[in-house]
Amino acid sequence: MNEFIWPIRVYYEDTDAGGIVYYANYLKFMERARTEWLREKGFEQTALKQQYNLIIVVHQISIKYIKPAFFDDLLTITVHISKMGKASLIMAQKVLRETEIICTAEVKLAGVNAVTLRLQEFPLDVFNRLVQK
Amino acid sequence: MNEFIWPIRVYYEDTDAGGIVYYANYLKFMERARTEWLREKGFEQTALKQQYNLIIVVHQISIKYIKPAFFDDLLTITVHISKMGKASLIMAQKVLRETEIICTAEVKLAGVNAVTLRLQEFPLDVFNRLVQK
Amino acid sequence: MNEFIWPIRVYYEDTDAGGIVYYANYLKFMERARTEWLREKGFEQTALKQQYNLIIVVHQISIKYIKPAFFDDLLTITVHISKMGKASLIMAQKVLRETEIICTAEVKLAGVNAVTLRLQEFPLDVFNRLVQK
Amino acid sequence: MNEFIWPIRVYYEDTDAGGIVYYANYLKFMERARTEWLREKGFEQTALKQQYNLIIVVHQISIKYIKPAFFDDLLTITVHISKMGKASLIMAQKVLRETEIICTAEVKLAGVNAVTLRLQEFPLDVFNRLVQK
Numbered sequence: 001m002n003e004f005i006w007p008i009r010v011y012y013e014d015t016d017a018g019g020i021v022y023y024a025n026y027l028k029f030m031e032r033a034r035t036e037w038l039r040e041k042g043f044e045q046t047a048l049k050q051q052y053n054l055i056i057v058v059h060q061i062s063i064k065y066i067k068p069a070f071f072d073d074l075l076t077i078t079v080h081i082s083k084m085g086k087a088s089l090i091m092a093q094k095v096l097r098e099t100e101i102i103c104t105a106e107v108k109l110a111g112v113n114a115v116t117l118r119l120q121e122f123p124l125d126v127f128n129r130l131v132q133k
Numbered sequence: 134m135n136e137f138i139w140p141i142r143v144y145y146e147d148t149d150a151g152g153i154v155y156y157a158n159y160l161k162f163m164e165r166a167r168t169e170w171l172r173e174k175g176f177e178q179t180a181l182k183q184q185y186n187l188i189i190v191v192h193q194i195s196i197k198y199i200k201p202a203f204f205d206d207l208l209t210i211t212v213h214i215s216k217m218g219k220a221s222l223i224m225a226q227k228v229l230r231e232t233e234i235i236c237t238a239e240v241k242l243a244g245v246n247a248v249t250l251r252l253q254e255f256p257l258d259v260f261n262r263l264v265q266k
Numbered sequence: 267m268n269e270f271i272w273p274i275r276v277y278y279e280d281t282d283a284g285g286i287v288y289y290a291n292y293l294k295f296m297e298r299a300r301t302e303w304l305r306e307k308g309f310e311q312t313a314l315k316q317q318y319n320l321i322i323v324v325h326q327i328s329i330k331y332i333k334p335a336f337f338d339d340l341l342t343i344t345v346h347i348s349k350m351g352k353a354s355l356i357m358a359q360k361v362l363r364e365t366e367i368i369c370t371a372e373v374k375l376a377g378v379n380a381v382t383l384r385l386q387e388f389p390l391d392v393f394n395r396l397v398q399k
Numbered sequence: 400m401n402e403f404i405w406p407i408r409v410y411y412e413d414t415d416a417g418g419i420v421y422y423a424n425y426l427k428f429m430e431r432a433r434t435e436w437l438r439e440k441g442f443e444q445t446a447l448k449q450q451y452n453l454i455i456v457v458h459q460i461s462i463k464y465i466k467p468a469f470f471d472d473l474l475t476i477t478v479h480i481s482k483m484g485k486a487s488l489i490m491a492q493k494v495l496r497e498t499e500i501i502c503t504a505e506v507k508l509a510g511v512n513a514v515t516l517r518l519q520e521f522p523l524d525v526f527n528r529l530v531q532k
Contacts, residue, residue: 011301013294013423015416017470022412023191024164027157028279035277045278046338058156062195068250071416072312117201144434146290146427148283150337155279161412168410178411179471204283205445289457290426297423324422328461334516383467 004040004079006033010071020068026103027061030093033077034107041129052123053114059088060108069095069102084131087111087121137173137212139166143204153201159236160194163226166210167240174262185256186247192221193241202228202235217264220244220254270306270345272299276337286334292369293327296359299343300373307395318389319380325354326374335361335368350397353377353387403439403478405432409470419467425502426460429492432476433506440528451522452513458487459507468494468501483530486510486520 008029016022038045038056048054069075075095082092088110095102113120122130141162149155171178181187202208208228215225221243228235246253255263274295282288304311304322314320335341341361348358354376361368379386388396407428415421437444437455447453468474474494481491487509494501512519521529 009298009302011294011298012415012417013297013421016411017414017416017418018188018190018411019416019418023194024157024160024412027160028277031157031279032275032277036275044338055151057151058198060195060197061156062193064193065191072310142431142435144427144431145282145284146288146430149278150281150283150285151278152283152285157279161410164412165408165410169408177471205443284454284456289460290423290430293423293426321417323417324464326461326463327422328459330459331457 004033004037006036006077006079008032008075008077010069010073010075012071015071018068020070021073021102023065026063026065026095026105029075029077029095030079030105030107031058033079033093034091034109037079041132043126043129048126049114052126054111054120054122054126055114056109057112058107059110061105063103063105065103066101067097067103069097073097075102081131082106084127086127087119089130137166137170139169139210139212141165141208141210143202143206143208145204148204151201153203154206154235156198156236159196159198159228159238162208162210162228163212163238163240164191166212166226167224167242170212174265176259176262181259182247185259187244187253187255187259188247189242190245191240192243194238196236196238198236199234200230200236202230206230208235214264215239217260219260220252222263270299270303272302272343272345274298274341274343276335276339276341278337281337284334286336287339287368289331289369292329292331292361292371295341295343295361296345296371296373297324299345299359300357300375303345307398309392309395314392315380318392320377320386320388320392321380322375323378324373325376327371329369329371331369332367333363333369335363339363341368347397348372350393352393353385355396403432403436405435405476405478407431407474407476409468409472409474411470414470417467419469420472420501422464422502425462425464425494425504428474428476428494429478429504429506430457432478432492433490433508436478440531442525442528447525448513451525453510453519453521453525454513455508456511457506458509460504462502462504464502465500466496466502468496472496474501480530481505483526485526486518488529 014025078094080092083090091107094104147158211227213225216223224240227237244255280291344360346358349356357373359371377388413424477493479491482489490506493503
């Protein structure tokens with residue numbers, strides 16, 4: 001199974017005056033899940049930077065809001081590579097409450113050099129571990 | 134001129150450990166500009182809700198990150214309707230530092246009934262003022 | 267042992283351009299821990315509101331920043347009642363990285379009526395469960 | 400007049416499911432006002448760091464919440480030095496809605512060396528401009 005999931009509890013800080021999760025906060029939830037997915041694959045981003053001079057940045061996001069989530073909800077965030085390139089990748093992510101879809105997103109990430117901030121191909125070792133099921 | 138602009142100063146709260154504006158925060162900047170654009174057109178969202186039972190929600194966002202912005206930068210946010218429907222509209226927005234483009238987004242908003250949360254057409258009066266130059 | 271602890275991972279969203287956790291975010295970490303402490307005692311705040319018309323609000327905070335925390339740190343938040351009153355209580359909370367103290371705070375909370383927003387004594391049942399070891 | 404004031408509009412991002420401004424966000428509002436107060440005195444923090452190797456950090460905050468503020472409120476933040484030391488100072492700050500006090504805080508700031516992070520006295524030039532009416 002090629003999908004990583006990460007649970008996230010909704011706290012008061014995540015909500016807005018509409019009584020629901022503030023829509024920009026789903027970007028944070030999705031990034032927490034990606035961070036844990038990388039960690040599970042053995043990568044801490046601080047180490048990637050030190051070892052390979054590589055940082056992973058967000059280039060583009062498309063997000064669709066389907067249903068609201070509420071204070072105290074226990075959400076599940078999915079992480080899945082939908083397209084893998086040499087210096088960039090596209091993640092397909094979903095936020096779920098049990099089986100209900102709250103929102104879905106495509107997040108385009110790119111590897112860049114920590115100093116020049118120019119695109120930098122993933123080292124083969126990193127590439128291989130990212131795509132491995 | 135069909136474009137509204139709103140200035141936003143970058144504060145410490147907006148930045149992250151990369152030394153730049155945290156990417157999710159541009160969604161907040163863009164919403165502040167939309168809120169002020171509505172206010173300039175004579176709409177406070179609290180009044181829209183009280184008067185028409187109408188709330189305006191974000192259905193979809195596509196955002197591209199072009200260049201980073203930094204602490205103390207003075208940014209300009211543009212607000213422009215790219216497509217106007219009866220119950221929804223698409224805003225094209227840009228974040229600029231002087232003439233440099235920091236990021237661009239398309240934000241799909243929809244009018245929904247404050248009680249049922251179902252799509253609700255904009256009242257003609259609201260529609261007319263939204264599209265008026 | 268009268269102390270509840272809750273682990274919190276530092277994500278990118280929590281940091282600022284100083285490369286450290288943005289100081290206002292510790293208030294969020296402490297509230298997450300208090301929310302989980304309440305949940306462990308059997309209270310969901312949504313239920314407290316529905317059942318007793320009671321909401322718990324923050325009246326006062328004193329916080330001291332001792333050391334910085336960083337991206338990827340795994341922190342521990344402690345929750346401890348330092349003073350229990352009939353309609354309010356003072357929590358002593360610490361943020362730790364292993365045994366290092368990152369910051370400490372006293373947080374005064376009060377029970378208020380969800381409608382009138384006036385002080386409202388904790389129901390005896392709630393009071394008893396809050397103070398029980 | 401020794402008091403600087405800064406206006407802040409409440410946006411949706413600032414609110415929580417209680418329908419009011421989320422209490423941790425007042426710390427951000429107060430910092431925005433301090434940043435603008437410094438700017439008015441001729442200091443950009445980036446320049447302080449480059450020129451004097453000095454960064455100003457928050458050591459301690461005591462904040463009292465008096466009344467709630469709401470979406471669309473136009474608030475005023477006051478900035479006032481209540482105690483000036485050689486390497487630290489205490490600011491007294493208030494958040495007002497017209498003449499109503501929303502919250503008040505004492506914020507202890509310290510000058511630290513950007514490299515060692517140890518306390519560093521304010522350069523005389525900086526000290527003088529900070530205390531000047």
